[in-house]
Amino acid sequence: MVMERFLKGRLRHDLSAAEKRALEGVVADTMVLAPRETLVSRGDRLDNSYYLIEGVMLRHLEDQRGDRQLVEVNIAGDFVDLHGYAMKRLDHSVQSLTRTVLAKVPHAALSQVIAVHPHLGRAMWFSTLLDAAMHREWIFRLGRLNAEGRIAHLLVELIERLRLVGLYDADRDFPVPLLQRDYAEACGISAVHANRSFRTLKERGMVVMEGEGRLRILDEVGLRKLCDFDGAYLYGEGSLALDGLTDAPC
Numbered sequence: 001m002v003m004e005r006f007l008k009g010r011l012r013h014d015l016s017a018a019e020k021r022a023l024e025g026v027v028a029d030t031m032v033l034a035p036r037e038t039l040v041s042r043g044d045r046l047d048n049s050y051y052l053i054e055g056v057m058l059r060h061l062e063d064q065r066g067d068r069q070l071v072e073v074n075i076a077g078d079f080v081d082l083h084g085y086a087m088k089r090l091d092h093s094v095q096s097l098t099r100t101v102l103a104k105v106p107h108a109a110l111s112q113v114i115a116v117h118p119h120l121g122r123a124m125w126f127s128t129l130l131d132a133a134m135h136r137e138w139i140f141r142l143g144r145l146n147a148e149g150r151i152a153h154l155l156v157e158l159i160e161r162l163r164l165v166g167l168y169d170a171d172r173d174f175p176v177p178l179l180q181r182d183y184a185e186a187c188g189i190s191a192v193h194a195n196r197s198f199r200t201l202k203e204r205g206m207v208v209m210e211g212e213g214r215l216r217i218l219d220e221v222g223l224r225k226l227c228d229f230d231g232a233y234l235y236g237e238g239s240l241a242l243d244g245l246t247d248a249p250c
Contacts, residue, residue, distance in 0.1 A: 002027050002103050003051060005077030007123060009164030009236045010130075014244040019120040026109040027051070033096040039080065040094040046084040048106050052076050055100030056176050060185065061092050070186035072134060073097075073158060073176065077165040083128045085110055098177060122245050133233045142188045145227055147197040150187035152206070153227035159220065160231045170217065177213030 003023050006012065015023070030053065033039060039050060039057070057080050059072040071092060074080045080094050085107050114121035134157070141153045158176050162168035167175060178186075184194040201207045206219040206226070217223070232238035 002030070002053060005165040006051070006079075007127065008077055008166070011123060011126060011235075011242060011245055014246070015120065015123060019117050019123075022113045022117050022120060026105045026113050027103045028106050028109065029104045031102050031104060033100045033102065035096055035098050038093060038095045039102070040084070040090055042091060042093050043089055046081065046088055046090065046107070048104050049082045049085050049110070050080050050094075051103040051105060052078050052080055053101040053103055056097040057100055058095050058097050058182070059092050060095065068185045069188070070182065071138065072131065073154075073178075073186070075158070075161055075165065075176070076167060079105075079124075079127055082124060083131065085124075097182070119245060126245060130235060133235070137233050138186075141227070147187065147189045147193050148200050149227040150189070151183055151194070151197050151201065152223040153229060154183065154186055155207070155215075155217065156220065156223050156227065156229045157231070157234070159217070160234055160236065164234070164236050170220070173210065174215040174217055178215075179213050 001020070001024055003020075006023065007015070028048070033055075040046065042061075052074050054076055057074040057078075058070055059074065059080070060068045060070045062068050074094075080102075081090060084090055110124075114124070137153075137157070141150050145153060155174070158174075159168055162175060169175075180194045180198060181191045183198075184191045187194065189197070198207065198209060201223075202209070204219075204222065206217075206222045208216045208218060210216055223229075230238070232240040235241060
């Protein structure tokens with residue numbers, strides 16, 4: 001199944017067999033991007049959305065000088081631009097970090113399947129609202145944490161999300177090969193400050209850099225304490241977890 005990771009660890013259990021078949025049926029084609037290749041540029045007209053089957057993608061904004069601010073990291077199981085179904089043009093750009101495999105989903109097909117399966121449409125809406133919840137948490141991270149805390153928060157968020165879709169193994173290198181400049185762009189700090197912060201995290205025994213884009217997590221508990229991480233906003237487990245997408249009876 002192409003979309004077997006869609007909402008995995010959250011509300012996939014709430015989708016019926018017919019809805020899962022319908023979800024698979026909207027895929028028109030698959031495509032492969034090389035690392036650091038642009039999928040969608042800010043302002044492009046969108047008639048398709050793309051589901052990430054394999055790899056990692058980055059969403060980013062650029063200022064007038066071309067300097068980037070990363071606004072989200074997407075992993076397998078995510079739609080990278082599902083909100084483009086309603087908005088038709090993105091206010092940011094989407095680029096691959098690694099080699100990625102994507103499923104192309106025409107908006108016309110989405111309209112047809114949502115008309116037949118409105119509950120599935122609600123699941124897709126929930127997916128876009130998860131993006132919004134993460135964006136709010138990123139704002140909190142940038143506003144309330146120091147540089148080391150921001151990096152720790154990003155790392156733990158990605159660990160949590162990777163675990164939800166069964167892609168995290170603590171005994172291996174961290175599977176999202178961000179460079180230090182990527183961490184800088186995600187955390188609102190300079191590349192020099194990112195380098196210094198990673199050195200501090202290494203000295204505390206929390207992480208170790210093993211080469212370009214290669215990172216080993218040594219102390220996840222310590223990272224969580226450093227950034228006071230509460231993953232409830234990911235709607236997997238915790239105080240915000242939901243039983244289903246159907247309204248409870250009054």
